[in-house]
Amino acid sequence: MRPFRIQSLAAAALLAGACTLAGPAAAPAAPNRTALDYVALGDSYSAGVGAGDYLTEAANCLRSSRAYPALWAAAHASSFAFAACNGAKTGDVLTKQLGALSGRTNLVSITAGGSDASWAKVMGLCALPGTTGCLSAIATARDYVDKTLPANLDRLYSAIRSKAPAARVVVLGYPHFYQLHGSCSRGLEDSERAALNAAIDHLDGMIAQHATGHGFAFADARTAFSGHEICSAGPWLRSVEVLDLTESYHPNASGQSLGYLPLFTRAA
Numbered sequence: 001m002r003p004f005r006i007q008s009l010a011a012a013a014l015l016a017g018a019c020t021l022a023g024p025a026a027a028p029a030a031p032n033r034t035a036l037d038y039v040a041l042g043d044s045y046s047a048g049v050g051a052g053d054y055l056t057e058a059a060n061c062l063r064s065s066r067a068y069p070a071l072w073a074a075a076h077a078s079s080f081a082f083a084a085c086n087g088a089k090t091g092d093v094l095t096k097q098l099g100a101l102s103g104r105t106n107l108v109s110i111t112a113g114g115s116d117a118s119w120a121k122v123m124g125l126c127a128l129p130g131t132t133g134c135l136s137a138i139a140t141a142r143d144y145v146d147k148t149l150p151a152n153l154d155r156l157y158s159a160i161r162s163k164a165p166a167a168r169v170v171v172l173g174y175p176h177f178y179q180l181h182g183s184c185s186r187g188l189e190d191s192e193r194a195a196l197n198a199a200i201d202h203l204d205g206m207i208a209q210h211a212t213g214h215g216f217a218f219a220d221a222r223t224a225f226s227g228h229e230i231c232s233a234g235p236w237l238r239s240v241e242v243l244d245l246t247e248s249y250h251p252n253a254s255g256q257s258l259g260y261l262p263l264f265t266r267a268a
Contacts (some may be wrong), residue, residue: 117203
C-alpha cells in the first residue's frame with residue numbers, strides 16, 4: 001500500500017475517533033429575538049368601534065377583536081395591552097390608559113384628538129336638515145383644534161415618552177369621511193362633506209405636527225382610506241347607523257383590516 005494511502009486512512013481513523021469522543025456537533029444557537037411588548041392607546045378608532053365582535057372585558061369601551069391593534073398583536077406581539085376606549089379624549093388617555101406603559105414597552109399605537117374636538121356632536125348636528133348648523137359646528141371644532149388641542153397633545157405625548165422611554169410610538173390620523181361627488185343620493189350636501197373633510201385635514205395636520213415634534217411617527221389614514229370613504233363604491237367607513245348611532249362614522253371591519261392594519265404595519 002502506498003504511503004499516502006496509509007496516511008489518509010490513519011487520518012480518517014483519528015478523525016472518526018475524535019468525533020466519537022466529542023459526540024455529535026452542537027446545533028447552531030437560535031437567534032435571540034427581542035420580546036415585543038405592544039400597548040394600544042386611544043379612542044374609538046383604535047378600540048375598533050364600528051368593526052363588531054366586541055370583547056366582553058370593559059364592554060363600555062367597545063374594544064373589537066377586529067380592530068387593527070388586536071389583529072397586529074395576534075401576528076407579531078409577545079405581549080399586548082389593549083387600553084384604547086370608545087370616546088376617550090386626550091385627558092382620558094392621560095389619566096386612565098397610561099398605566100399599561102412601562103420601561104419594557106417597545107411599541108405604542110395611538111389615535112387621539114378627534115373626541116376632544118367633539119366630532120360626535122359635530123356629526124349629530126350635520127345630520128340635521130340645513131347646512132348652517134353643520135358648518136357652524138365644524139368652525140367651532142376647528143377653533144378648538146387651533147387653540148386648545150395642541151397643549152393637550154403635548155401633555156399626552158410627553159407623558160407617553162416619560163412612561164415608555166424606549167418605545168417606538170406610532171400616532172395614527174383620521175381618514176376623510178366622504179368621497180366627494182360620490183354615489184350618495186341623500187344625506188349631507190357636498191358643501192358640508194367638503195367642509196368635514198377639510199376639518200379632518202386640519203385636525204390631522206395638527207396631530208402630525210405635534211407627534212413628529214415629540215419624535216413619534218405619524219401614519220396618515222387619509223391616504224390609506226383613499227377611494228374607500230363614505231359614498232364610494234366600497235366604503236370602509238360606516239355612514240349614519242340609525243339603530244346604533246355610536247357606530248356611525250367609524251371604520252367597519254374592512255376599514256380596520258384593510259385600512260388601518262397595513263398602515264400601522266408599515267409604520268411599526
